[in-house]
Amino acid sequence: MKPLFFFIPLFIILVIEGIAIDFLPQFLAKANLLATPHWIFMFLLLMTFKFDTNDTYYAVIYGAVFGMLVDIVYSDVLGIYLFIYPFVIYLVHISKRFLQTNFYMLLIIASVSLLIVEILLFIVYSFVLSLDLGQLYFLFNRYIPTLFANILFLLLLYVLFSGMMERWRRDLFHE
Amino acid sequence: MSFFRKKSLFIILIGIIVAVVLIGYSLSDREEASAPEKAVIDSVGWAQTIINKPLQFATDSFSNIKDIKNTYEENKVLRQELAEHKTLTSKIQEVEKDNEELRKTIDVEDSNRDYEAIHGSVIARSPERWMDQVTIDQGSNSGVQKDMAVITGEGMIGKVQSVSPSTAKVKLLTGFDQLNRVSATVSVKDDKDIFGLIEGYDEKKEKLIFSVIEESDSKLKEDMEVVSSNLGGLYPEGLPIGEIVEVEPDEYGLTQTAYVEPAADMYDINHVIVVDRSLENDDSEGEE
Numbered sequence: 099m100k101p102l103f104f105f106i107p108l109f110i111i112l113v114i115e116g117i118a119i120d121f122l123p124q125f126l127a128k129a130n131l132l133a134t135p136h137w138i139f140m141f142l143l144l145m146t147f148k149f150d151t152n153d154t155y156y157a158v159i160y161g162a163v164f165g166m167l168v169d170i171v172y173s174d175v176l177g178i179y180l181f182i183y184p185f186v187i188y189l190v191h192i193s194k195r196f197l198q199t200n201f202y203m204l205l206i207i208a209s210v211s212l213l214i215v216e217i218l219l220f221i222v223y224s225f226v227l228s229l230d231l232g233q234l235y236f237l238f239n240r241y242i243p244t245l246f247a248n249i250l251f252l253l254l255l256y257v258l259f260s261g262m263m264e265r266w267r268r269d270l271f272h273e
Numbered sequence: 274m275s276f277f278r279k280k281s282l283f284i285i286l287i288g289i290i291v292a293v294v295l296i297g298y299s300l301s302d303r304e305e306a307s308a309p310e311k312a313v314i315d316s317v318g319w320a321q322t323i324i325n326k327p328l329q330f331a332t333d334s335f336s337n338i339k340d341i342k343n344t345y346e347e348n349k350v351l352r353q354e355l356a357e358h359k360t361l362t363s364k365i366q367e368v369e370k371d372n373e374e375l376r377k378t379i380d381v382e383d384s385n386r387d388y389e390a391i392h393g394s395v396i397a398r399s400p401e402r403w404m405d406q407v408t409i410d411q412g413s414n415s416g417v418q419k420d421m422a423v424i425t426g427e428g429m430i431g432k433v434q435s436v437s438p439s440t441a442k443v444k445l446l447t448g449f450d451q452l453n454r455v456s457a458t459v460s461v462k463d464d465k466d467i468f469g470l471i472e473g474y475d476e477k478k479e480k481l482i483f484s485v486i487e488e489s490d491s492k493l494k495e496d497m498e499v500v501s502s503n504l505g506g507l508y509p510e511g512l513p514i515g516e517i518v519e520v521e522p523d524e525y526g527l528t529q530t531a532y533v534e535p536a537a538d539m540y541d542i543n544h545v546i547v548v549d550r551s552l553e554n555d556d557s558e559g560e561e
Contacts, residue, residue, distance in 0.1 A: 113320040116397030116408065117328070135400045162288075169295075170310045171317045172399045174406075174435065174442070177295030181288055188281070226296055 100266050101156050104145065107259070108164050111137045116172060133243035136215060138164050140252040141259075142187050143208055147199050148263035150191065151271050161187040175226055182218045186211050201256070208252055209245055216241055311437035315412070318440035321396040322410050329394070329543070388509045391415055391547040396440070405448030407431075409545055412439040420507050422548040428513035428536030429455075429501055433547065441547070446481055446514070447474045447539050457483060457514055458502040459493060459531075467493060468502060471514065471533070480532035481515060484523065493520045493531050509550055 115135050142164075145157040161184035168179040190211055197203055306314070393411035411417050413436045421433045423443045432453070434444040444453060455471040468487040475482055483499055494517070501512040515533040523530045 109320075113317055113324060115400045116317075117321055117325055119398045119400060167313060167317075170306075170313045172397075172406075174299065175296055176299040177292040180295065181292035185285065185288065188285070222296075226300065 100270060104156070104160060108138060108141055108160060111141055112164060112167055112171065133247040134216070134240065135251070136212060136244070136248050137251050138168065139183055139186075139212070139215060140208065140248055141255055142183065143190060143204070143211065144252065144255050144259060145263065146187055146190050146194060147204055148260050149267050151267065152195055154271070155188075155191065157187050158184045158191060178219070178222050178226070182215055182222070186214050186218070189214070204256075205249065205252075208249060212245055212248055213241060216244065306435055306437065314437045315439050318396060318408060318410065318437070321408070325396050387550075389549040391417055391549055392544065393547060394544050395542050405445055406434065407443050407445065407542060409441050409443055409547070410439070411547060412437050412441050414438050416549055417441045417547050418549075421550075422501065422508040422512060424512055424546050424548060425537045425542060425544065427538065428515065430537045430539065430542060430545065432507070443545070445539055446471065446535055449473050455508065455514070456502045456504045457499050459497050459499050459517070461497075468504065471499070475532065478532055480518060481535055483517070483531040483533045485528045485530070493517060493529050495520065499533050509548060512548070
């Protein structure tokens with residue numbers, strides 16, 4: 099039953115993703131520093147590192163479920179996050195086997211995988227919504243603030259959840 | 274191990290197929306979201322309203338404190354404006370009366386400017402592309418329908434994109450594209466109005482693009498006001514959209530394109546009004 103518990107924090111994050119933006123200082127928006135919160139993704143990353151073993155894929159499954167919910171609630175085009183979140187989480191899951199799973203590695207992986215998510219999103223959107231490819235520079239305009247906003251949130255999540263996740267992994271999988 | 278790799282490759286392929294099918298499904302012009310989607314949107318919206326209320330209260334009271342500082346200065350200005358207002362109201366009353374009488378003489382009952390207002394407040398913004406879409410806390414239960422115009426006190430901000438029972442998604446003017454255009458007019462003194470379309474949003478200039486369809490003898494100029502027009506059939510006439518800040522000949526040199534600064538602040542939207550014209554029409558049909 100314990101893996102089901104993660105539904106609750108993930109749902110709360112889903113809800114506040116939409117609200118948080120309205121309470122950011124407005125000069126950020128006016129300076130065109132658009133940060134996209136991928137906070138659900140950050141939580142899933144932490145799950146991959148701290149909860150999933152090499153043979154369990156809870157984070158990937160949650161990625162599919164909540165990718166779908168993000169699609170429905172925020173983007174109106176179904177199937178984009180549904181594919182991208184679990185796919186990138188799966189890549190992280192694979193690469194975790196060859197890497198140390200300490201805190202600094204988590205930060206590095208988070209930055210790299212965020213970049214992958216943003217690029218994939220951009221590619222899909224340029225196909226689906228026929229965005230102008232000249233807008234590529236917007237991607238990089240967005241990446242730095244996005245990275246900043248998400249790493250901050252990851253630190254918060256780390257403080258709140260990493261201990262609990264590790265304990266549960268020990269209980270559940272006896273590792 | 275090789276079996277496992279094959280299996281995961283298989284799953285990824287299925288994932289891609291499912292994603293493509295779903296993308297295709299949601300891009301096909303379906304009238305509205307499916308029932309399970311609506312349920313999800315509504316339950317998230319409900320949670321957002323709950324979180325939003327105290328936060329809104331906090332920010333409101335914070336800005337109230339700021340306002341108090343300016344009260345004295347504002348009071349002076351407002352007094353002056355009030356005096357002007359009084360003369361204006363009496364004038365408007367006369368004009369309205371005149372208007373009504375004139376309408377009666379030519380047998381036109383409904384004005385294109387009339388509408389019913391549905392008040393709502395913003396509960397969320399789309400996290401990616403957050404200049405494109407906001408969610409409001411009124412839905413089909415309170416009469417909101419697809420394609421209704423949405424305004425704030427300052428001007429038009431967008432139109433309703435999709436509706437679920439208790440929330441609605443609003444597409445902002447800054448997220449408009451070729452598929453979502455607004456018919457608009459620029460009224461010219463002593464001449465025919467210039468009719469055109471708001472065709473999209475220039476992200477680099479951060480202005481709306483207004484392109485002329487039907488010219489009059491006078492050219493577009495800066496500082497002219499762009500308002501919505503009834504010719505598209507969707508919106509009431511005269512909702513302010515913005516002010517022209519720059520005029521350019523279009524790529525073929527045949528007409529003009531103007532860049533319009535939106536009247537409403539797209540970054541700071543809290544309370545909105547959904548413009549409902551259908552009620553008005555239903556009533557008049559009932560009377561006939």
